[in-house]
Amino acid sequence: MSIEVNGKTIETDDEGFLLNRDDWSETVGLELVRQHEAAGHRKVTETGWMLIKYFHDFYEDHMRHPSMNELIREHEKLEGKSFKEEVDYKQNLYELFPHGPIPMLAKLAGLPHNAVTKEMED
Numbered sequence: 001m002s003i004e005v006n007g008k009t010i011e012t013d014d015e016g017f018l019l020n021r022d023d024w025s026e027t028v029g030l031e032l033v034r035q036h037e038a039a040g041h042r043k044v045t046e047t048g049w050m051l052i053k054y055f056h057d058f059y060e061d062h063m064r065h066p067s068m069n070e071l072i073r074e075h076e077k078l079e080g081k082s083f084k085e086e087v088d089y090k091q092n093l094y095e096l097f098p099h100g101p102i103p104m105l106a107k108l109a110g111l112p113h114n115a116v117t118k119e120m121e122d
Helices: 025-039 046-064 070-079 083-096 099-106
Strands: 002-005 008-011
Touching: 002 025, 008 046, 008 083, 025 046, 025 099, 046 083, 046 099, 070 083, 083 099
Parallel strands: none
Antiparallel strands: 002 008
16 A cells, blocks of 8 residues: 655555655655544544654654553653543543554554554553
8 A cells, every 4th residue: 555745655554554664754644644534533633743743753762662651651751740640641642542542643653563562552
């Protein structure tokens, strides 16, 4: 499969994950988000875009995507939130990305499909 972005063909797997993460750019991300929303998923908010960029940058630094726990700890560190608020934050993530925040964010951030594992959802 593939997507077209500015006249360039970007190869994807059957689920829409980029085959080459170096193909990702914000323009490619916009197309992935457009397809995501066209498939009936919730509209990606400014917060969603912030998370997409966080995932992309985290992968560049660590060569893996963050786990749910790391994502929540980062939010806690940045926002100074309590545990109760972190439970609410996790629930909010699932409201934004109901089919699983980790795989959906990884896909939209152009990360490889093989980087997404079930254990990282916990």
